[in-house]
Amino acid sequence: MEEVVREERDRVGHQGDGEKEEEARTNGVGFHGYGDVEKVEDSETDTQSELPVRSAPQRAASPAESMSTPDDTPSIQGSALSSPGSSVPASQASLARPHHPHALKPFDRRFSSRLSSSPVQSPRTNSPAFLTPRSRQTSLSSVGFQGPEEADTPQAPWEVVRWTKLKKITAQVFSEAGKRNFGRPTCLTVAASIVLGTSKGLILVFDYHQTLKSIIGPGTPAIECGAVTALAISADHTTVAGGHMNGHIFTWELARPAKPFLHISPLERQTIDRRSVDGHVAGSAVVHVGFLGTRHTALVSADDGGMAFSHLATRGLGAVGRTVKTTRILGRYPLLANSNERPRKPSSVLAFSPLPLGNVEQPTDGLGLTALLTPYLLVIVSTTPVAQTQHKSSRPKELAPHSALSGCLAWFPAVKLKKPSAESKEAVSKTKLVYCWSNILTILDVDVEEAEDKDKPPVLQFRPRSRWRAEEAIVAVQWLSRSVLAVLTISQRLLILEDTSSLRMTDTFDLIHKHIFHQDLFFRQLQPVVEQLDEGDVSMHGVVADAFYMSFRAYKGRLFLLGFNDTAVGTLSNWADRLVALMEDGDFIGGITLATSYYNGDADKLTVGLPEDPDARHSLVQERLLEMISASLRYAFSGNENGHSNHPSEKLLADLATASFTACMSMQEVDFLFETVYERYEEASMEGVFFDALEPYILDEEITAIPPDVLKDLVTHYAAQGKASKLEEMICRLNTQTLDIDQTTTLCRQYKLYDALIYVWNQALDDYITPLIELLNIVKVLQHDGQNDNAVELEYLGSAQKIFPYLAFVLTGRIYPSDGPIPDEQARKAKSDLYGFLFSGKVVEWPPGSRNIFHASTTNSSEPAFPYLHLIIRFDTGSLMSVLNEAFEDSFLNGNPQSPSVNGAASRARPSSSQGLGLVPTRQYIVSILLDLVSSERFDPEDSIYVYMFVARNLPKFPQFIILPGSSLHRVLEGLCQYPSEEVADDCQLSVEYLLSVYHPPDTMALVDLFQKAKFFRVLKSVYRGARQYAKLLQAHFDDVENRADVFACIGDCLRPNRGLTKKQVAEVEAIIVSHASDLADIDTVRTAQTIKAYAPQLLKSVLEGIEDSSYAQYIFLQTLIEPQSKHQFTRVDETVGPQFVERYVQLMCKFDSSRVADFIGFLKSGDLRLDRVLPAMESSGVIDAAVVLMARDGLVREAMDRLLKHLGTLETALTGLINAAVESPDVANTEEAVDDLLDGVQKYSKVGIWLCQGQTRTMERPKTQQRKIAHDMNTDPEKGLAMDERLWLDLLDQVVSMTRAVGVAAAHLEAHQPASASSSIDTERITSALRTAVQQAFTALLAATSAPKAKPAAPSASPARPPTASAPTTTASNPSFLVILRAFLARAARSSPTLSDLRSVLTSIFAAYAHESTILSLAARFLDNDLFARVEEAYALRQRGWRPRGNACEGCGRRVWGPGAGGEIWEAWERRSRREERARRKRFAGAERDRMVGGGAGGAAGNGAEEGGQGGRAGRMALGPLLVFACRHLWHRTCLEQALFEKDKARGHAEGSPAGEPTCPLE
Secondary structure (H helix, E strand, O other): OHHHHHHHHHHHOOOOOOOOOOOOOOOOOOOOOOOEOOOOOOHHHOOOOOOOOOOOOOOOOOOOOOEEEEOOOOOOOOOOOOOOOOOOOOOOOOOOEOOEOOOOOHHHEEEEOOOOOOOOOOOOOOOOOOOOOOHHHHOOEOOOOOOOOOOOOOOOOOOOEEEEEOHHHHHHHOOHHHHHHHOOEEEEEEOOOEEEEEOOOOEEEEOOOOOEEEEEOOOOHHHHOOOEEEEEEOOOOOEEEEEEOOOOEEEEEOOEOOOOOEEEOOEOHHHHHHOOOOOOEOOOOEEEEEEOOOOOOEEEEEEOOOOEEEEEEOOOOHHHHOOEEEEEEEOOOOOOOOOOOOOOOOOOOOEEEEOOOOOOOOHHHHOOEEEEEOOOEEEEEEOOOOOEEEEEEEOOOOOOOOOEEOEEEEEEOOOEOOOOOOOOOOOEOOEEEEEEEOOEEEEEEEEEEOOOOOOOOOEEEEEEEEEEEOOOOEEEEEEEEOOEEEEEEOOOEEEEEEEOOOEEEEEEEEOHHHOEOOEOOOHHHHHHHHHOOOOOOOOOOOEEOOEOHHHEEEEOOEEEEEEOOOEEEEEEOOHHHHHHHHHHOOOHHHHHHHHHHHHHOOOOOOOOOOOOOHHHHHHHHHHHHHHHHHHHHHHHOHHHHOOOOOOOOHHHHHHHHHHHHHHHHHHOOHHHHHHHHHHHHHHOOOHHHHHHHHHHHHHOOOOOOOOHHHHHHHHHHHHHOOOHHHHHHHHOOOOHHHOOHHHHHHHHHHOOOHHHHHHHHHHHHOOOHHHHHHHHHHHHHHHOOOOOOHHHHHHHHHHHOOHHHHHHHHHOOEOOOOOOEOOHHHHHHHHHHHHHHHOOOOOOEOOOOOOOEOOOOOOOOOOOOOHHHHHHHHHOHHHHHHHHHHHOOOHHHHOOOOOOOOOOOOEEOOOOOOOOOOEEOOHHHHHHHHHHHHHOOOOOHHHHHHHHHHHHHHHHHOOOOOOOOHHHHHHHHHHHHOOOOHHHHHHHHHHHHHHHOOOOOOOHHHHHHHHHHHOOHHHHHHHHHHHOOHHHHHHHHHHOHHHHHHHHHHHHHHHOHHHOOOHHHHHHHHHHHHHOHHHHHHHHHHHHHHHHHHHOHHHHHHHHHHOOOOOHHHHHHHHHHHOOOOOOOOOOOOOOOOHHHHHHHHHHHHHHOHHHHHHHHOOOOOOOOOHHHHHHHHHHHOOHHHHHHHHHHOOOHHHHHHHHHHHHHHHHHHHHHHHHHHHHOOOHHHHHHHHHHHHHHHHHHHHHHHHHHHHHHHHOOOOHHHHHHHHHOOOOOOOOOOOHHHHHHHHHHHHHHHHHHHHHHHHHHHHHOOOOOOOOOOOHHHHHHHHHHHHHHHHHHHHHHHHOOOOOOOOOOOOOOOOOOOOOOOOOOOOOOHHHHHHHHHHHHHHHOOOHHHHHHHHHHHHHHHHHHHHHHHHHHHHHHHHHHHHHHHHHHHHHHOOOOOOOEOOOOOOEOOOOOOOOHHHHHHHHHHHHHHHHHHHHHOOHHHHHHHOHHHHHHHHHHHHHHOOOHHHHHHOOOOEEEOOOOOEEEHHHHHHHHHHHHHHHOOOOOOOOOOOOOOOO
16 A cells, blocks of 8 residues: 555656646655545435535626516515626617617516626535545545546545554464463453453453463363353453353452352253253353343353353352352253154354443343344343343344344443433433344344332333444444444454444445454354255345354454454544544645534544534634644645745645635634635735635625735736636625725726626715716717727627616615615615716716716717706617616605605705705606607607607506606607507507506597507507407408417407397408408418308308319318318218308319218218219319219219229220330339339229129119029020129129230230340239239129128118119019129120130139139148147147046045045946946947847846945945046045035025036135
């Protein structure tokens, strides 16, 4: 570790040229700071707080950062903070004139500044410190940021536990001579002496000087009793007890170690069953022993066999005269070899401890409480006056599955506290017990209630308080103090836990290098538990851990370890040790930060020895922390004092400054910060580093006062660094009483820091006029025409705009720019001064008595009335109106109650001793002045319009404070209608609406022309609605292009039945609707149809005609009327719509959505459509299927088929043409797409033809006479005498087959004339296959129609399917003849085929598809047969395997049915059955006549009866029926089963028994 630290120090000492510093440079002594912290993920440390972390400031640098933000809430004194932003209005170019910025929507915003709210996060840089409470155990890097190649867990510069090897004891005990003389050390206990037990039965007593004080055991029986396995020291440290391997216990007085004080012998194993007293069994090792209370004669002990005893010796003279009474308190004696008892669960005492005495007397002192931990239970027993169990607890369920079996426990007695606990206010702590099973640690509190009767024992309550889970099994635990635990795990890792409100791990490190002594004490006893491990039972353990408790002891905050080769004592490093270690390691920044965490109580207070009381902790740490800061400063700047050239890096000094600030602010030592700390940085000329650390504290207003000399240096530094904006922000957060006013104001003017200038004048001098004059001077510069250029305007415009947020803040009682509230009296004075200055009728002298008159005019011309108000209006009227809009919400303008105004005039406030501008105006007074000013010719309409909007909006809000004559209101109304630009049109219309809510002109209709010219349609609608001029109201909705969708609500409102319109008004409204039918369709065609149908159905035709003819809008209009719910889902047609609309809808559907025509027609009734009106549209759009359906429904079946065949012929021509054209000019992309469309058409229309033929066949009447005539005339013309449906089938088949033949010829021609190497652009194989499929479908449908039985006509279906063909239904019809149709087809094919080969090709094309289908079916059948065979074979095998019964006896009667003990009845029954089967076989093969002659039937029956009757009682016993075996493997006689089922049903209340069917097992 030392080499690693040395390498890191050398690495930090070098810095690359031209690179950014990442680590601190050293000053020759390996100085460094913590640069990176690895955060440890641990749920136990979530409750710990962290040190304050400062991030780098992130603020805008522009000096003009006040803004107006949209806000709908009133901005008055005490209103909420606004968000920071820019003060420049949203649009400076709107209504633009030179240097005249106007703001749009000035009444929808509230002014704020960039300082209005505190930053969301503290702008503080990261402090290099211990940022997590567990940083020391997982450690930190002391040398900057770690790379990925570096160690993951570097150690802290201190040792958590300072270990000291007990060299003298080690030399005496672990040397070869010591092992030869004393034996190997086996156990350890510590009190006032360090006591070791050895393998030779000796006890060695050492004092704390490691001097061997006594060797106990030589020459006594103890050396013959085996190794010492347990040790204990009495409460007065004068007696020691030792347990031995073979069960003996000896106690020894340290003053007289020559012979034992007590000797407790074990019981011989052979005499256990004849015992008269209790005791350990010989051969069982005593693994635990302890004294009870202060007595030397009262002990408790436990052995590895799971038994525990209490021993009480009587008084006597020496060891011979004393008798020991032993009482068993846990466990049972082992069974003897010849015992017949059931084997017991193996157990052992894993942990054992009597309650030690505390420093205060407790009722439990006389009870002899002893805690015992077995693999299964925690038991707490009181041994005095009699053994009694006080508490039992089973092991927790959250144990790690199959973890190591281990157990340990430790008491901490009740002690008197130096200061009462802050939580319970008690002066005595509670008794606590910590116990561990495997990796689960639990704290148990003991509450003691003293009994009223002193003779009775106290009442004890045991309450589990905290539970903690370790990563591995815990093998030893000890209390280091009342709230600190030392935990040793199975991998010899030491954990330090704090026991506060919850258990929290503070440190962890390995002790594997200590080689702690451990041995296997429990495996022999608990071996069956491990060997019988059930992997499915997660509560079982996989291994028994070795015992460590005898080697891991604690006494008065020290840890004592017994190793295999040495002994050691360890002490937890306290807080001072850790700080010193950091400082000695050169990490003074980490030391300061850690000390700060100790001061704040963020670190592990209890572990490091700090008190919990904050006052005591502060007084203890503060002095040391201040000394550390001073020493660190001296060390950091020592190079400068000594004239060395290796200066510390700036990053190092910045980290030191940050740590010093954090520490001083925690201790509230601001004076030390600005005196001692700043002095060091100033002497080294590193003030900038100090100021960078100071900045976030000022911005967070944690530091509000700075000494004048420090402030002077701060201002100088920031001015030189060009951080004027940041300086301005800092000044605005300081207490102005510490500022140099002259220097600050001069600097603010120089760098245009007007926010800071305003703040200083307002807060330091209580002057609100001078800042306003400063800003007005900038306005004058901008208003001086002809002398400014764009650069000057950009430079001054942002500063000039600050006048408006400043006025808004002060006039609403807020401090500018921090947004804090101004005290009431000061706020009233500031408001009256500003109002008095703004609304002064002439120029004023300021300051009063200075004879300095501030002129508003930029020329030598005379000043106008209200010169300052005039100047601001000329600059930015909109922003000024926004300021006044906020100010009007303040109650200050309600008037001065002491000086009431007369007729709304303003009252003068009582003047102060220094100035006399105080004015308390009223809203009436302000409005009157504004209207008078804008009525003059000095202002343009661009200025006047904002004043008019301001008046119109505030008049309805304050009607009790503002009263204007009608002429003024009319002038305002006219002014709003004559707006200068479209950009303010919407604001002006809204203002007119505000104004008309309180102003009612005598003749409103006279203003309609004015509103129409201004396009104030919302106002017009309101006027027309009030005048009940509904036609004009509807026309206004059409004219309002921005809100045209509202026209439908207007139509519904005007035409609703209860509206009460006259017929003339209704006619006028309807005329407007018809004249704007096209406009309605453009707005929303669907809503147009819905609205007209709901409120004016008589206008449907007119509106439809008003829409552009044959347009898509007409189609949507009709679709909404006819199919109101249609979204490509076919529903019921609205029957209320006239047929002319349906016909027009079908015509348009053929044009815009032809795929739905056929399905839509299926929903119509016969006669709804006229063929002459819709057929042309269908044919022109190619909707042949719909035309066919429509013609067939009207009875034109023949015509429908002809039209279909004609279209199929067209498809044939097109398909062959494509194939033929592919020979000359192949076009792959277009040809493939065209072929796909044509094939889809062939499939579709061939199915339509099949449907047409099937419908005709179902309704065709075919008399028998006709059938006979046809059969007789078959020798003549095959087509003569064919029925109507048969001719339809014939024509369809002929067309489909001829198409297939023609396309096949064209395809063969294409293949013949195409080179073999060229790839065809048309897949002729796919085309041929598709056409063959069509032929197959046609012939399949014909076979189905000719072979299916003729069903009776069904009732008409209500489903919206296509209607059948129109033929007269009949009940005597029969199926057409397939052979007749086939013969006619072949005859026609023969006529059209000149040769036999052509006819053969026709037949081949017919049956080629069937051959393909047959192949597919045979292949599928083969697969099915194979799969079915495998399944059947598997089922057969399972059935042959059968079910094997559980036993060979009936579950009902218990009789054996086979095997030994079954009896001879089974063999006899088998013989009878064999004879019956033989007789039945003979009877089956003999003739019935012979049986009658011989009389075998009757004789057989008689013989059978005699034979069975001859069995007597045995037959009665065997009348139990056959055997039944169920799937549950239960075996029953049928009679027994029926009886059991009957009794089961009877018990359930079903006396009738089970229903007939397959029986079930009653045992399931």
